[in-house]
Amino acid sequence: MRVVLVTYGSRGDVEPMTGLAVRLQALGAEVRVCAPPDFAELLDDAGVPLTPVGWPIRALATGAIPGKAKVTLSDIAAELTAMAYEAVAGAAEGCDAVVATGSFPAVAGTRAAAERLGVPYVFTTFSPCYLPSPHHPPVRRPGQVIPPEVTGNRALWDLHAENMEDMFGETINVHRASIGLPPVSGVRDYVFTGRPFLAADPVLGPWRETPELDVTQTGAWIRPDERPLPAGLEAFLAAGAEPVYVGFGSMPMRGASAQEVSRAVIEAVRAWGRRVLLGSGWADLALIDGRDDCFLVGEVNQQALFRRVAAVVHHGGAGTTTAAARAGAPQVIVPQVADQPYWAGRVTELGIGTGHDGPTPTAESLSAALAIALAPETGARAAAVAETVRTDGADLAAKLLLDLIGRGGPAVSEG
Structure with missing residues (x-):
């Protein structure tokens, strides 16, 4: 079995995916990670092959993208969507599943690649607060102003979906048209799907059940670190x-x-x-x-x-x-x-x-x-x-993923 894991984010996004990759390899799967080029050494040390995606993440985080003096959010989103699609389309051809997390435009490009290739796609988040729920509000963006009439978690999540559509909907659909895929409405739910994985510890970051989503909480994906201290x-x-x-x-x-x-x-x-x-x-x-x-x-x-x-x-x-x-x-x-x-x-x-x-x-x-x-x-x-923190999250997720593949899961996760 071949699995491609995708993330465009910082060390906090790449390390858990590396933990999942190591467990999948231990269970006999062939694994490739698509991630920023910054983490080539980390993945090489873990024995996991890397397909680089996009710019170095530190350059993006500090506003120092090589060769780009000034870019807008729309420019970044469009390029990340396309770069992730190209990387994943090449790495995932003939694979059995794609698991993605990280930057929203990059994950949108990843899902498009999985859809085009006809392989199962699983969205993952490391924090419950990113998933729509009546039990908590959305993460507020820096500088975001919430209209005073929008109150209650459901209304806030509806506004969140509208904002995501305004920010990324056109960009994602322009890219989809360029690769021969039909447009989608509701890009947030398209990327998140109705059946995401939640790789967070159930005590530290519990998920409260909601009819809107069928969430699989595995526990955090921890890679054992045997390195001695200097x-x-x-x-x-x-x-x-x-x-x-x-x-x-x-x-x-x-x-x-x-x-x-x-x-x-x-x-x-x-x-x-x-x-x-x-x-x-x-x-x-x-x-x-x-x-x-x-x-x-x-x-x-x-x-x-x-x-x-x-x-x-x-x-x-x-x-x-x-x-x-x-x-x-x-x-x-x-x-x-x-x-x-x-x-x-x-x-x-x-x-x-x-x-x-x-x-x-x-x-x-x-x-x-x-x-x-x-x-x-x-x-x-x-x-x-x-004493309550789970350490088997990556192992559980790896087994669930291989079971999904073995049962011939959907070409793309529902929702």
């Missing part, structure tokens, strides 16, 4: 009490410079008498002085590291939230965009940490949040919740 980091950890880890992953910080944010977070942690472990990330966090109570790391094995820290301060990506929860580390989430406010809310509701008020931490605001995260009762609750 020698310098091991020495730092051994030299004193557990530090507080601060890192914002694939997320440039808003509202302040890297130097300002670095100083604020270091001062906040020091105010609690704790050592500081900084993850540089896309926020470009850096040391502010030569004191030996701080250490700087780049990309690192979070599964090993988070078990050895007093708390984790991060941006609230689904993967980092799950990794910290699984390790039993109390969390402070400083949400920036997308589903990050949702995860901040869940961490707060579960009592395993707190959400920071606003996207830009100051020494005072982060110190206040750390008062909650470092409290003994939060640590006890985080340890208890850690």
Whole structure:
């Protein structure tokens, strides 16, 4: 059996797909991942072949697309739709299923390729808040203004569908016409389908049943990480009490410079008498002085590291939230965009940490949040919740997917 996994997104989108790819390979499937070129080394280390899609994702996230001084959202959407279609149409010819997540235009191009090839297509999300439901509102876009007369979750989701149609409907249908496919109405539901996978832990991100969607929640797709921690980091950890880890992953910080944010977070942690472990990330966090109570790391094995820290301060990506929860580390989430406010809310509701008020931490605001995260009762609750986090999500999803193929699933998922 051959399966193609597609994502156009950051490390938080690619890592779970890599976890699914590894489990599918262990079950005897041939797997290829279509993803941004940034992740060639990651996938090569995992033993999974890559078909590159689109521009480097960091270039897009920072507005530095090679050869493009200025582009509009419409331009980006059109090119991503086409680039994803071309990559998937080439990689998925003769395959048995296509699984997709990530950027909406890229997933629309992926579904068009699956439709054209006549192979099953499964949409996946890593956060419940992206799926239409009467139990929660849609994720609000930065700067979006909701008309005062639009209230209630169902009305908000109806508005969400209209907005998605306005933003992407024409672009997607122009592309479909160019490849000989008929137009679609309701592009959001066309991309999401009526039977999506939800790759989120049922305790951390539960799905409440709704008649609108038939959702399969598998648990998070976690790839076991056996990499040792760097020698310098091991020495730092051994030299004193557990530090507080601060890192914002694939997320440039808003509202302040890297130097300002670095100083604020270091001062906040020091105010609690704790050592500081900084993850540089896309926020470009850096040391502010030569004191030996701080250490700087780049990309690192979070599964090993988070078990050895007093708390984790991060941006609230689904993967980092799950990794910290699984390790039993109390969390402070400083949400920036997308589903990050949702995860901040869940961490707060579960009592395993707190959400920071606003996207830009100051020494005072982060110190206040750390008062909650470092409290003994939060640590006890985080340890208890850690015991409930599923680790078999990727295995379950792989078996479900192969079962779908074996039963001769629909050419394209319904809905």
